[in-house]
Amino acid sequence: MLTVTNLTVGYGAITAVDGVSLAVPAGAIVTLIGGNGAGKTTTLRALSGLLRARGGSATFDGAELTGLAPHEIVARGLGHVPEGRMIFANLTVDENLRMGAYLVRDAAQVAATRERVFGLFPRLRERLRQSAGTLSGGEQQMLAIGRALMGGPKFLMLDEPSLGLAPQLVGAIFEQIVAINRSQGLTILLVEQNARLALEVSSYAYVLESGRIVMAGPSTELRNDPRLKSAYLGG
């Protein structure tokens, strides 16, 4: 569904992503793991058009993405839950969700998606009138995912959904990510520092180091790979 070939992205003199190639087949959860500053966020931002790629290509359902503006990429069905969540803090939960459906013109579809989002995250329904900035970190993450789902994406990129959350909450969020993938057939590219968890929910994994893919394989295999164990899984 998504094929990235030799993607190169940089900031000024820095090359943050250096010839990354990866593939995400339809219906799968694929993960991209790596430590601080490896280039994970930069990769996702280039895929959603927030950053311009210096070279390489990315095709989504066969069509080229590089060179498109972010709103055009969203319109093709590529959702992005950004690092740091970026919810609209001054708006209510309800308004954030409506903002998420900005490109969806069909009111019935918006209402149906909303119900599905509340099914995944009942907490959001209870907080509907609350200003999003006053939500807890976990609730903000639920809102960020919910907002992206409101756009009705075919493909969802998640950038460190576990960041800054208590362990029980991380488990709950990941359960819902798997549920979204299973029940709605949504294809997912999951970026994580928490390699153990990412490898548990994904079917295939790429390991990024200093802007390069240094390892790739089925998640079950990587889980037992000694090199990965020492570097990312704490022995």
Place this chain on the structure above:
Amino acid sequence: MQEFLQQLVNGLSLGAIYALIALGYTMVYGVLRFINFAHSEVFMVGAMTGWAVGRQLPQGTWWGGLVVLGAAMLVCALLGMTIERLVYRPLRGTATLNVLITAIGVSLLLQSVFQHPRVFGATPQLFPPVFPERNFALGGVALSSNQLVVIVVAALLMVGLELVVHRTRLGMAMRAVALNPQAAQLVGVNINAVIALTFALGSALAGAGGVLYALNYPTVEPLMGVMPGLKAFVAAVLGGIGSIPGAALGGLILGTVETFVGGSAWLSTYKDAIAFAVLILILLCRPTGLLGRVAPEKV
């Protein structure tokens, strides 16, 4: 009491013009976080357009006046979009200071272009009386039809803007961009289009402000935008930069204060100084302006 009401009417009609200009500053600040100092020259171009079109039309008709207003708003909308496209967009993402200095450059450029004798020249020209002129007396308070036009047109435009911002998809997109430009793009907002339309709307309001100002202080010249532009900027800061109701309120307050101070014999020389002193006082008590919020944390 009569004196008071008279000054209040005069102050509100001046303030309504400041409010119209202030809205443009605050809207652009909302989406781009910088002060478009060329905005005062957009106001001047609005008045110039009104002057040029108004001279070709029969004087003293409602339709003529409305055509003049419409023409000024249209020309200014296009001018605002052109400035954004040619000057500000290429600079987007660079340091704010660079953009501010460039804005001042655009401002000076527009002034010089209009000072050229082939374009307009430096001599002030009389603004044609495009609207029907009548004077009313309401319980001793004198009110000219032009003042009435100012107040009614300004009120309608501000209500219209409020509806656009809160009831339309464009308004929704504008608010999203103001709150978080990246998140706005990730929900599918075309940020370039929203910024261009924000410039168009803000500039059209300044164009209307230019015509309304010229109607009541009936000359036009290339530097006419400087003082009203500066005061409208002050009004926008006073109301809370980025806040649309704030800009309207700030404009009305500033116009009223200035008129009252100007009307008292022993203070009138200092009216501008006092208007700015009021600004400083209010900002000392409320650093974010009357209706401004604390700037949201950028993640």
